[in-house]
Amino acid sequence: MGKSVIRADLAESIYQQIGLSRSESADIVATILEEVSLSLEKGETVKISSFGSFSVRSKSERIGRNPKTGQEVPITPRRVLSFRPSHILRDRLNDD
Numbered sequence: 001m002g003k004s005v006i007r008a009d010l011a012e013s014i015y016q017q018i019g020l021s022r023s024e025s026a027d028i029v030a031t032i033l034e035e036v037s038l039s040l041e042k043g044e045t046v047k048i049s050s051f052g053s054f055s056v057r058s059k060s061e062r063i064g065r066n067p068k069t070g071q072e073v074p075i076t077p078r079r080v081l082s083f084r085p086s087h088i089l090r091d092r093l094n095d096d
Contacts, residue, residue, distance in 0.1 A: 007033070040081065052085040 007029055014025035036054065039046050046054040056079050064075045085093070 050086055050088045052083055052089055054081060054083050056080070057082055 007026075010029045011022065011026040014020060014028055015022050018025070020028070036046050040054060040056050043056050048054075058079050059077060061077045062075050063072050065072055
């Protein structure tokens with residue numbers, strides 16, 4: 001499995017490419033992630049050009065099955081986050 005990109009990696013990239021201080025770079029990353037989170041909490045769609053769209057959708061209650069015992073159990077309604085990549089990102093991922 002590959003390496004995960006973490007918040008510190010994003011801040012370091014801003015530091016290296018733009019030349020802001022490390023603390024300013026970390027603040028920018030934190031602000032962006034906070035804005036995205038707040039928008040999603042409100043149920044808004046977050047679209048990032050050339051990257052993709054994040055949206056929240058509601059799943060209704062349904063019956064699931066415990067794979068070990070086969071017993072049916074109710075799954076409570078909940079909101080889930082979904083991501084749809086842009087066609088530009090999709091093309092970059094699939095270019096060989």
